[in-house]
């Protein structure tokens with residue numbers, strides 16, 4: 001399971017797949033096969049009994065009753081803890097435990113590998129000094145973007161900054177305004 005630390009199962013999809021053989025009175029007892037080890041996973045499990053991979057059931061009233069909102073569970077399971085001292089500092093600055101997900105963590109790692117600890121720390125401290133009043137999300141994305149941009153410039157292939165798309169105007173419209 002690349003980039004996925006837990007198994008997502010949708011009861012809704014399972015029911016759709018069952019089609020006419022679905023029986024509503026059996027709803028809570030339907031199970032799914034673990035994609036990792038092929039063990040049966042019931043709606044009372046938040047991890048596979050055999051391989052211990054975490055499990056989140058969507059659209060399952062039973063699972064939700066036991067474990068709460070599937071989206072909340074999925075968010076917590078997706079968190080990737082920081083691995084280097086500067087990322088730890090970023091999380092502190094952002095008031096978080098870790099990266100939202102693996103791709104965000106990878107984006108950090110890639111930039112960190114280029115910039116190194118000293119340079120990265122300087123960028124993060126700069127954000128810390130200038131981000132008073134901003135919330136954790138804004139601080140994190142500021143750090144992430146600054147790191148990525150600086151790293152890209154450092155390797156000499158800075159991406160062309162995308163311009164904000166302009167509202168659609170027909171050419172005759174803009175001609176009229178120009179003249």
Ligand SMILES: [Zn+2]
Nearest residue numbers: 034037048051
């Ligand atoms: Zn399993």
